[in-house]
Amino acid sequence: MASVLKDFPTEEELKRQIMHTSDVVWQPNELSEKEINRWLKNFTGEAIGNVDEEKILALWLLNHFVFYNEQEVRHLCKLVYKDFVHTQLISQPDGFNLPKAISDISSTFRFHYMGQPSESGSFALYYFRQENYLPMKYFLKFLDIEQIVDDNIIFIDDNTLTGDEDSQAHIFFSELKPKNKKRILLTFIATKKAVESLAKINVEVISPIILDERDRCFDKNSEIFFHHKAHLKVCEKMVTHYGEKIFPQKSLGFKNAQLMYGFFYNTPDNTIPIFWCEKNGWYPIVKRYDKKQIYHFTEDERFV
Numbered sequence: 001m002a003s004v005l006k007d008f009p010t011e012e013e014l015k016r017q018i019m020h021t022s023d024v025v026w027q028p029n030e031l032s033e034k035e036i037n038r039w040l041k042n043f044t045g046e047a048i049g050n051v052d053e054e055k056i057l058a059l060w061l062l063n064h065f066v067f068y069n070e071q072e073v074r075h076l077c078k079l080v081y082k083d084f085v086h087t088q089l090i091s092q093p094d095g096f097n098l099p100k101a102i103s104d105i106s107s108t109f110r111f112h113y114m115g116q117p118s119e120s121g122s123f124a125l126y127y128f129r130q131e132n133y134l135p136m137k138y139f140l141k142f143l144d145i146e147q148i149v150d151d152n153i154i155f156i157d158d159n160t161l162t163g164d165e166d167s168q169a170h171i172f173f174s175e176l177k178p179k180n181k182k183r184i185l186l187t188f189i190a191t192k193k194a195v196e197s198l199a200k201i202n203v204e205v206i207s208p209i210i211l212d213e214r215d216r217c218f219d220k221n222s223e224i225f226f227h228h229k230a231h232l233k234v235c236e237k238m239v240t241h242y243g244e245k246i247f248p249q250k251s252l253g254f255k256n257a258q259l260m261y262g263f264f265y266n267t268p269d270n271t272i273p274i275f276w277c278e279k280n281g282w283y284p285i286v287k288r289y290d291k292k293q294i295y296h297f298t299e300d301e302r303f304v
Contacts, residue, residue: 005056005231014059026067029264031285036062039285042274047241048234057235058274061217062285064224065275066261068188073158073263076188077124077131079208084154084186087206112140114157114172114185120266121157124188128156158263159189160205161270162255163197173203189261216258217272224260239274246282247273262286 009017015036022031036059043058045051068076088105089098111128113121129139140153160169173183183203190207198205213219218236225232236252243251250273252258257270267276267288276288 005053007228008056008060008231011052011056011059014056014063018059018063021063025069025072027069029067029069035285038283042242042282043238047238053234054238057231057238060228061224061235061239061260061272062275064260065286067286068261068263070264073124073188074127074131076208077128080186080188080206081128081132083206083208084184087204106134106138109138109152109154110140111138111154111156112143114155115168120159120263121155123265124158125156128186153183155183155185157185157187159268159270160185160187160194160198160207161189161191161211161257161259161268163191163194163205164255167194167197169194169198169203170201173198173201191257211259215260217260218252218258239272242282243273243277246277246279262288 015033018031018036019033039062040055040058043051043054045054048054085102085105089096089101092101111125111134113119113125115121125139128134129136143153155172157169161167163170165171169185173185176183180202185198185203185205187205187207189209189211190205191211195205195207195210214221214223216222217224217239218232220232222232225235240251250256250269253272254269258272259268259270260272260275262268262271262276267286269276269288269290271288274282275286276284278284278288
């Protein structure tokens with residue numbers, strides 16, 4: 001079938017590209033054609049009046065979805081630690097012994113996850129320890145935010161995307177005492193806004209991947225539509241329409257983030273909901289495990 005959108009690939013071409021990327025990158029979470037077709041059934045044509053156009057636009061977005069598999073997460077652990085060490089080496093005197101300096105840096109600091117024990121920060125910390133060959137003694141077993149006396153604790157998380165006053169990172173660091181101490185947060189992915197916002201409360205964010213406006217799907221400078229700007233608005237209309245049906249008030253992701261990525265273990269809610277939402281009959285193409293504040297044992301589908 002020829003593409004109904006000028007200068008866009010056909011539906012078949014887009015599927016082939018997605019399947020090829022999935023085979024190479026998404027392991028062991030490869031997408032099947034059956035899963036892709038089932039996801040495409042979500043798009044009925046009601047948003048822009050043409051079901052074929054909607055499917056091509058949906059596939060175009062899926063083709064640009066960034067999936068971080070386990071191997072890539074492990075690589076990010078190495079990169080963020082390397083960046084952290086480099087920031088510490090800057091203050092070393094001329095003629096310093098590099099191996100000894102790196103060893104001293106590692107032994108001086110203690111590492112801990114940001115957030116709760118069951119959240120992604122603690123999961124990331126596990127890979128961080130393994131990939132950087134750090135001994136267990138460099139990791140805190142327990143953190144009491146009311147009794148911190150040292151300023152050599154380095155915090156780990158997988159992504160830091162807003163830094164607003166109601167964000168997890170801002171709340172977490174605002175509760176740490178003493179409040180005038182500088183804190184360091186190592187994170188795989190951050191936004192320029194989060195880096196700037198957290199700096200205001202004396203938190204230095206170190207990240208190998210810094211996202212900006214170009215990474216927002218429907219920004220005027222979006223890289224996804226760099227060569228197809230004429231189709232940006234109609235695609236935004238489609239995504240917003242379905243997003244409002246399945247995730248009202250957050251149709252383009254939490255805080256209108258408009259992001260397009262996920263990890264092999266979870267997908268952040270800052271990513272556009274048409275990829276991960278399971279509400280109102282919507283079939284997701286990637287999984288998101290939400291944080292349940294209240295657990296109802298008898299209502300869990302595994303036990304009924």
